[in-house]
Amino acid sequence: MSINWNSRTVLVTGAEGFIGSTLVDMLVDRGATVRAMVHYKPYAEKGYLARYLGDPHSSVEIIAGDIGDAGRVMDAVAGCDTVFHLAALIGIPYSYDAPGAYVRTNIVGTENVAEACRRHSVRRLLHTSTSEVYGTALTAPISESHPLQPQSPYSASKIGADMMALSHWHAFELPVTVVRPFNTYGPRQSARAVIPTILAQLHSGATKIRLGSLTPTRDFTYVTDTAAGFLAMADCDRAIGTSVNLGTGREISIRDLASALIAASGRDAEVVVDPARLRPGGSEVERLLSDNTRAREWAGWQPEVSLEVGLKQTSRWVEENIHLFSPHRYQI
Incomplete structure (x- = not known):
């Protein structure tokens, strides 16, 4: 029987982000009472959760803080049935410049969340991983038993965070599931990711689309499918005590993706390689293709939005929100 979210209080960390805010919207639609933990900012920007602030009948409580603050996390978790832990320092290029920040946020932050969940006897912790932990596919499609390969400081920090979360199952019987999305995309995604990077350049009128390596392949999953996967895993x-992939089982090269986005946008442009956007040779993940058997067979989850439809919807969103982007600047 599916969870009746009407009777439950849940915490979403990283709730103002791309996937987090989409998940909050889904939980609200299902009747949940949501605590949305967002990173504290002195200018009080709440991003895609701002619409909940002005609604006196909202079921969303926004809590500003930092997952590096164990006490703040402990307070946020108290009384929650389910915790969706999405807060993380993301972005591979920046991890080359500031690897220590990734350790503090991703590993130590996850320990704080897991310990708070243990202390407050949370029914389920859903910890967010990333397909980057697999590195370049040694075998494809990639199942959850694939070796983990830390090809960037970001992926290393996420591997550490995954292991920290799972250690709380083995050591303390905390009911935790590691949810491993593959290349989520869609409306609200920031310019640091490849799809909005391409679309922002296209919709700003660029005739040359500047990218890094064009040969890697990725398995792109639309954001509502990823969010639905979190709910299914909950x-x-x-899935307790293990990891579960959320991907489509379909791969596309960055070169072919750029061509598809040019077509979806109705624009015309040439794709060129920008050396400043290339990863170090040993750090580039050449192939990611998911095996989503566990998600399908264990929880009945499967992606519903095709890449073609998702790219068109994302293109429209970027065009309508082009003011949010700086198309001619490389965002690390």
Whole structure:
């Protein structure tokens, strides 16, 4: 029987982000009472959760803080049935410049969340991983038993965070599931990711689209499918103590992706390689293609939005929100 979210208080960390805010919207639609933990900013910007602030009947409580603050996390978790831990320092290029920041936020922050969940006897912790932990595919499609390969400081920090979360299952029987999305995309995604990077350049009128390596392949999953996967895993007892991939099982090269986005946008442009956007040779992940058997067979999850439809919807969103982007600047 599916969870009745009407009777539950849940915490979403990283709630103002791309996937986090989409998940908050889904939980609200299902009747949940949501605590949305957002990173404290002195200018009080709440991003895509701002619409909940002005609604006196909103079921969303916004809590500003930092997952590096164990006490703040402990308070946020108290009384929650389910915790969706999405807060993380993301972006591979920046991890080359500031690896220590990734350790503090991703590993130590996850320990704070897991310990708070243990202390407050949370029913389920859903910890967010990333397909980057697999590195370049040694075998494809990539199942959850694929070796983990830290090809960037970011991926290393996420591997550490995954292991920290799972250690709380083995050591303390905390019911935790590691949810591993593959290249989520869609409306609200920032310019640091490849799809909005391409679309922002296109919709700003650029005739040359500047990218890094064009040969890697990725398995792109639309954001509502990823968020639905989190909800499915929250209701899947078989997934406790393990990791589950959320991907489509379809791959596309960055070169072909750029061509598809040019077509979806109705623009015309040439794709060129910008050396400043290339990863170090040993750090580039050449191939990511998911095996989503566990998610399908254990929880009945499967992606519903095709890449073609998702790219068109994302293109429209970027065009309508082009003011949010700086198309001619490389965002690390």
